[in-house]
Amino acid sequence: MALTKEPKINAQRLNDTLQSTCTSWGALAAPSTGMCRLTLSPEDKEVRDWLVAECKSLGCAVKVDQMGNIFAVRPGRVQDAKPIAMGSHMDTQPAGGRYDGILGVQSALEVLRTLHENNTTTQLPVALVNWTNEEGARFPGAMMASGVWSTHSSTPLEACWDLQDKEGIRMKQALEDIGYLGETKADYRENGLECHFELHIEQGPLLEKEGKTVGIVTSVQGMKWFAVRVEGVEGHAGATPMPGRADAIVTASRLITAVRDAALTTELGVATVGVIKSDTSSQATISAGVDFIIDVRCTTDEMVDQLAFTIFKAFDHIITEENNGTSYTISRSWGMPQSVFHPRCIEACRSAALKVVGVDQVMDMKSRAGHDTAWTSRVCPSSMIFVPSKDGLSHNPNEYTSPEHCAIGAQVLLDAVLHYDEKARSGDYPGS
């Protein structure tokens, strides 16, 4: 009886599956254990196809929505209830690791496998969700598809479909190309979830520093992105005198330095430029234009706005000071407001974590990275579980979380789902 009541995930199977699927689809060249599995790439298609087949073999019904989000639903006693979801993403940065996002989906699969082999019947359906383009590394706009689903994204469905990658391929085309342009509406009102749990690596150093194993995430900081275009005047690098040049790269360089300085001196949060592109590919040309993206994140939305204001005030000052004919425009901006997670889900995760690792190993924390759960939290009860990132590294091929920590995370995920389901069954949660 205890066995069916308290199913245990299979740590070895979880690790084997995670490693082998990473090695098969999107691994960087050995000895790196890094990953390049850009969203909707051939590698992403292959791992999606495998995931769909696995979920079907466990008796799940699989739906794909208009943004390529995959919902694999294991039935519960209540036939038409909305499912308890375990979601994350399988896409990675161009030079990312094996855990960011991937651990969440693989652990969700391990939970489904464990429920299946234990013949566990839940009150509510239980779903695995694979969200499309969480990284925003191929099509700019992180947490894109969960944003569309929650109808809170600043980029609506049609505008997302129209975004282009570096090769000029539109997102809708990319979805079609790999066979994941689904017919289910990408809208929580038509394809809802009872609640959403996400197991994720911390991507920071705090758990390791505090000697804890599990983080109970209570909120996600607010974020904004600004695509900036600097315009200058193209010219010959040899024949154009220094005074009077309208050099877009020089101005962009000053602006990028100002982004860092503003974040450092105000201490409001973090601000980063990772992507930069010059109009010219010739060393002998003064660039007519430069594009870059600013990523701003702070604990509250007010702080995000304040930091952005400081940055653009510095920009205006630099443009005035340079006074050389260069200018900047914000060609696109989008963002994700701060998120506070739901007490029910936080309680489910905390209760599960206390059972799995004990009170000494658990801490509450805020997420400084964005996650799909920040969007789901706007339309259904949601929360997250963090496990440690070695040296705090992420978005880096050396990203690492030990198999033991992965297994603990997956067990906490399973127990949180069962905790929520039991509460729902016993009527503790009036219909969400």
Add this chain to the structure above:
Amino acid sequence: MALTKEPKINAQRLNDTLQSTCTSWGALAAPSTGMCRLTLSPEDKEVRDWLVAECKSLGCAVKVDQMGNIFAVRPGRVQDAKPIAMGSHMDTQPAGGRYDGILGVQSALEVLRTLHENNTTTQLPVALVNWTNEEGARFPGAMMASGVWSTHSSTPLEACWDLQDKEGIRMKQALEDIGYLGETKADYRENGLECHFELHIEQGPLLEKEGKTVGIVTSVQGMKWFAVRVEGVEGHAGATPMPGRADAIVTASRLITAVRDAALTTELGVATVGVIKSDTSSQATISAGVDFIIDVRCTTDEMVDQLAFTIFKAFDHIITEENNGTSYTISRSWGMPQSVFHPRCIEACRSAALKVVGVDQVMDMKSRAGHDTAWTSRVCPSSMIFVPSKDGLSHNPNEYTSPEHCAIGAQVLLDAVLHYDEKARSGDYPGS
């Protein structure tokens, strides 16, 4: 008699041919009159094939060397003498114009056509030369193939062949792909020229400013290029605190600003960064590395070295000041020393210019841009003729030189060739 002695180029034919071949091969989308005819591209192949056919139809023998340089030689009375060459290039910047390089080759063709239709017999052979990859826009290294031919390039033949474009295509492969990997040695000692003239647009504002029509170029400033690699540590843009970041883009931005500041404050010459590449294509990643190229040009080689020294001293200061784990290395450097042109060729050009436009319209000048003639001048008598660039613009789709100025340039080129040939015939020039 006068007609055969003083042949006149056909201004209409020159302009028609220049415009129609630009429109056919490499034109940017209208209404722009700009060009993108990268070296060894399909467009470059087509214009080369056309040029070879034209020259053959005028009775020229055509040789292609190991760097794809085309030598179209019209025989003279002295059968095995080295030819008087008129050289330039038909490749352009990715967003260049219709005149930089192209005018020199098209005018050389117009000279050959004029000699042909006048049945002019010269003492020495007269050659049109199309130099490969003058721009260095596809394979980094400007004036590359004339540098190899003169054996003065810091990048020798095999190393040039091994250079890759952005797509990873090696130069030797690119030469093979368009059928221009010739068997003639790319070496002036095996395939020599008596002398080398080049008609070119000024690419600066001086002729226009002074109200002159023809510039007699007496020297070319020295140039050096440095490929710089900045290394940092990749990280998550949200989860990595500002203090302690080793952000390669921020450091690169400060270095690029320092390049401009060093050139501006020392007044030694010009220094430009046109190309920049970040390791990451993700807005949410702190970049682990940035590559950029510095282009340094001064009147003398000593000044080039002094400006480069000032730049790298500033770099070291910034690295020390940042003290954040970022560093820089010079991953490749190459250059072209200052050039002083040959009195014989300068005299031929000046004499021709005085005849064509009169003394009020002619001025001596230095070239601030690099040219193939800077390399040829190291191994054979050489000089250049400049015609005005509207607004000093070049390496820009709006680059423009009027048909009248183009025609004047071509006539000066023809007359300079005939002047040199006459001097050679009359024995004024002891064998070069």
